[in-house]
Amino acid sequence: MARRQARSEQSEQERAELLDKIKADFDARLARLAADPAEWVTFIETVASFGAQYTLNNQFLLLMQAEERQMTPTFFLPFGNKAGTSGWKKHKRSVRKGEKAFKVWAPIRRRPTEEEAQKWEAEGRKVQRDEHGRPVKQVVGFRLSSTFDLSQTDGEPFQVPTVQRARRIKTAGGQTPQLLDGEDPTGVYDDIVKLIKDAGYAFDLAAPGSQYLGKANGVTVTGLGVRQVLVRDDVSPAQRTKTSMHELAHIRCDHTTGVRLGEDLHRGRKETEAESVAHLCCQALGLDTQIYSDAYVLGWANGDMDLVKECAQTVLRVAKAILADLAPADTTSSATDDAEDGDAEDGDTAQ
Incomplete structure (x- = not known):
């Protein structure tokens, strides 16, 4: 009994130390982003390698742990459940014995009591309710959950299910497009235009110097009876796609609607x-x-850490949603933050 209590106290102490370390690292990384624009660009490049599948907190948390181990992370999944229908087990791969787990924040989902719901609403938190007004199952908090990198596993061959690879398989029969100077290798231009139109905007290519466009590569126009995206008609296919993505980002970031009051x-x-x-x-x-x-x-940003944090969270949220919309419907990744909930084992190392 005494030994079990001692282990429990040690575990709580280790957890507290880890949480302190996570907070210190998070604040330090935010400070670097706020102080040096080059750090922001490096951050965006790093996030792109993960396909924006993790939240800001988990991006920082995984990078911190990878740097401690002096390794370059590739792709993370939890150990997998006993039925073998999730995590690495689903892909017929197993975590090598003795491998130390990475930690991420995973959502805790349950149905709050009416008393809890009313308290949260009084605090200004949004509570999801059904048509009868009863609280429904929702995210009520987060916990540290175990996940493992591809390099920590053995088993069947595994290719990281990036959006890029999924689109290539769908559109080119598995053949990798040849990169031509000035060409667009992604094949997403038409899909981007569709997303813009689905948001309620007209889309047109226009000559440089024309009305609204002026000297810009692209512009999103909103006003009385006008909701239109214009992109220069004389740029390369690659630039056309990139500029169209930029204008879609303005729309998805709610820069044109005024909803982000305050x-x-x-x-x-x-x-x-x-x-x-x-x-x-x-x-x-x-x-x-x-x-x-x-x-x-x-x-x-003028060194404002809160402003940088808000901006980073918006960028990750919007990029993640756009990439999900551009991914073929039958190739959704199972490595998102939400998918990790409930799949990880409690231990820190593989048994």
Whole structure:
């Protein structure tokens, strides 16, 4: 009994130390992003390699652990349940004995009591309810959950299910498109245009210097009776796709609707969010773009860590949604933050 209590106390102490370490690392990384625009660009490039499948907290948490182990992470899944229908077990791969798990924040889902729901609503939190007004099952918190990198597993061959690879399989019968100078290797242009039109905007190619467009590569116009996206008609296919993605990002970031009341949405921040989303999505899809927006201008955030955090969370949320919309419907990835809930084993190492 005494031995079990001692182990429990040690476990709680280790957990507390880990949480302190996570917070310190998170704050340090935010401070670097807020102080140096080059760090922001590096962050966006790193996120692109994961396809924006993790939240800001989990991006930082995985990078912290990978840096401690001096390794480059590739793709994470939990151990898998006993039935073998989730995690690495689903892909007929097993975690090698003795491998140390990575930790991520996984959502805890349950139905809150009416008392809890009313308390949360009084605090300003949104509570999901059914048609009868009763609280439904929803995310009520987060816990640290175990996950493992591909390099920690053995078994059947596994290819990371990126959006880029899924689209290539669907559109080219598995053949990798040849990269031609100025061409667009992603094949997403028409789909981007559709997403813009689905959002209620007309889309047109226009001559440079024409009304609304002026000297810009692209522009999203909103006003009395006008909701239109214009992109230059004389640019390369690659630039056309990238610019169209940028304008879609403006729409998805709610830069054109006024719904983000109370936020400091000056032009520098809007352009940074839109360009970061476009760069991240294009990189994840296999189109190598060069970020050139106001992320290079130190004054856009003025070292404000809260502002940088809000911006990063918006970029990740919007990029993740766009990439999901551009992925073939039958090739959804099982490595998102939500999919990890409930699949991981409690232990820190593989048994």
